[in-house]
Amino acid sequence: MTTLLNIIVVEDHDDLRASIVETLRAIGHQVVGVDCAEEVVEIAQTMHVDLMLIDLNLPGEDGISLARRIRQSQPGIGIVMLTARGKVSEKLQGYDNGADIYLTKPTTMEELSAAIQALSRRLRPATQATSALQLNLHKLTLAGQQSEVSLSAQEASVLAALARAPGQRLENWQLIALLGKMDVSKAGLEMQIARLRKKLIQANVDDQPIKAIRQFGYQLSVEIQVV
Structure with missing residues (x-):
């Protein structure tokens, strides 16, 4: 791998x-x-x-x-x-x-x-050996040590892009493009990120696994192995 x-x-x-x-x-x-x-x-x-x-x-x-x-x-x-x-x-x-x-x-x-x-x-x-989370792009699942959460295709795409991005952060326009909704508002993007945060927390991640960066976008604050 x-x-x-x-x-x-x-x-x-x-x-x-x-x-x-x-x-x-x-x-x-x-x-x-x-x-x-x-x-x-x-x-x-x-x-x-x-x-x-x-x-x-x-x-x-x-x-x-x-x-x-x-x-x-x-x-x-x-x-x-x-x-x-x-x-x-x-x-x-x-x-x-x-x-x-x-x-x-x-x-x-x-x-x-x-x-x-x-x-x-x-x-x-x-x-690879001890990553707390594993994102499976084929099964559309996010697995922690004791739980597994189902993701939508858009959520998996956004999470994979954040995990692979330099510094694990993306600008707002990049996230909007990944969601395939170019007309989405800032509030709409915040709602999508909030849902993704909840799923990360369900997978046994501490609070604030995705942090907002003022006048820029969002940053993933946990290590995720993408498979």
């Missing part, structure tokens, strides 16, 4: 970056692609990042410097280096500066996906 992550891809080759982002999104990961290190800071301020995929030959700050800086500020983050630098000394430098995995170009999307999945078991080891 795939552990879904929030990933930033730092790659200045446009076609390769687009291919990597598309591949990882197809698996289910939340992925943002940027072409230089300078864009990482802004993105990281708006989303929780589990893993960064870094090319070393970047314009401006290079990948080695970026990885070293990220590793120092976020010791628990995953770092995969993907580069044309294939000498042993270059690989050692990569590992010395924060890489968990060092892949040399060209590599296949299958190998890259497998490497990320292997690393994900360290990044989120408890999510």
